[in-house]
Amino acid sequence: MRSRRVLFAVHDWGLGHATRCLVLIRALVERGDEVTVLMAPSPGLQLLKAELGQQCTFYPYPDIPKPLGRSPPMFYAAMTGALPLIWARFKREHRLTERLVRKHRFERVITDSRLGVWSRTAPSYCIFHSLRQIVPGRSPAIERLVERGQRRLLKPYRKVLIPDFAENGGLSGDLGHDPQLDWGAGRLVYIGPLSGVRRQNVPEDIDYFFSLSGLEPQRSLLEQRVQAALPRLSGRIVVARGRLDAAGDQEQKGNATIYGYLDRHAQAEMLNRARLVFTRSGYTTLMELAELGKRALLVPTPGQSEQEYLAQFHHERGHAWSTTQRRLDIVRDLARAQGTTGIPQHATADSVQRFLDAIS
Structure with missing residues (x-):
């Protein structure tokens, strides 16, 4: 197959999108494609630059605003207030994409959740696992209305590439399965979970491996709970605080080794070595746990309804134990997580090949 010029856009909400896209960008480069990565200046962009170096061209460009809140009502109020800015950003992204396609003659446009990045002339594909959004109270009418909006936003894409299994609710449950609306024959392609973490011998x-993450102030609030619980835990413990500004920091507190920040390779090693993982329930994290088949205690970021739904989905199936940050009792809940089966296992290599086939 001849090489192509590819524009690959990555959403910058946390490192998850960058890590799952890294395996796909590498696959494109290895088959000879010329890849330009569009992403906001962020830790995710720094990660991609460090991993890919001169193999790709990088185009920094701001992403949509990210409303914050200390509680779910504050988060949803902030998100609603930001909608006009988000829509304006989508329009600017689209105009930029069309200029870039004309200037650089991109033959494929691929985007992970940046919904303004699509072209009328170059075949465009969107990596997206949320065909619908989970709204508070699970009102069928509101969720159908939101799904209609999602379908409209994703209409410009030739295919929607869902990083999940097609069967039995996969990893994403209602988010990525059994849509209420007709999305068009062949447009929804389940390529399988994508993880930047690989199984190690x-x-x-x-x-216990505590992997702390999330937007502030919630990351810091969770860290306070973890630090307070450490003296009451036995066994070998590793904590990754998730503070990029504290990279290189390390301290020993009893039987716990605490790192300010772990890079991608060190994080992957700790996930492999852990018997049980304490983490947020972001979708990228779940795909990493699926690669390794790990048991976990999931604590969703307050106000992020997707994380809350995913944690409950896997809790109900016995794959993991979950609780809210407000109700968290770390000693009690870690013990309960020991009795779970672990996230169902899957090999990312199979998903990468399905991705390449889908955009050919």
């Missing part, structure tokens, strides 16, 4: 010698 290392012993499981860490009892």
Whole structure:
């Protein structure tokens, strides 16, 4: 197959989108494509630059605003207030994409959740796992209305590439399965979960790995709870605080080793070595746990309804234990997580091949 010029846009909400896109961008580069990565200046962009170096061209461009809140009502109020800015950003992204396609003659446009990045002339594909949004109270009428909006936003794309299994609700449950509306024959393609973490031949010698993440102030609030619980936990413990500004920091507190920040490779090693993982329930994290088949205690970021739904979905199926940040009792809930089956396992290599086939 001849090489193509590809514009690949990545959403910058946390590192998850960058890590799951990294395996796809690498696959494109390895088959000879010329890839330009569009992403906001962010830790995610720094990660991609560090991993890909001169193999790609990078185009920094701001992403949509990210409303914050200390509680779910504050988060939803902030998100609603930001909608006009978000719509304006989508329009600017689209105009930019068309200029870039004309100037650089891109032959494929691929975007992970940046919904303004599409072209009328170059075949465009969107990586997206949320055909519908989970709204508070699960009102069928409101969720159908939201799905209609999602379908409209994704209409310009030739295919929607869903990083999940097609069967049995996959990893995403109602988010990515059984849509209420007609999305068009062949447009929804389940390529399978994508994880930047690979299985390693290392012993499981860490009892608990605490991986702290999320937008502030919620990351700091969760860290306070973890730090307070450490003296009451036995076994070998590793904590990654998720503070990029504290990279290189390390301290020992009893039987716990605490790192300010772990890079991608160190994080992958700790996930492999852990018997049980304490983490947020972001979708990228779930795909990493699926790659490794790990048991987990999931604590969704307050106000992020997707994380809240995913945590409950896997809790109900016995794959993981979950609780809210407000009700979290770390000692009690870690013990309960020991009795779960682990996230169903899947190999990312199969998903990458389905991705390449889908955009050919």
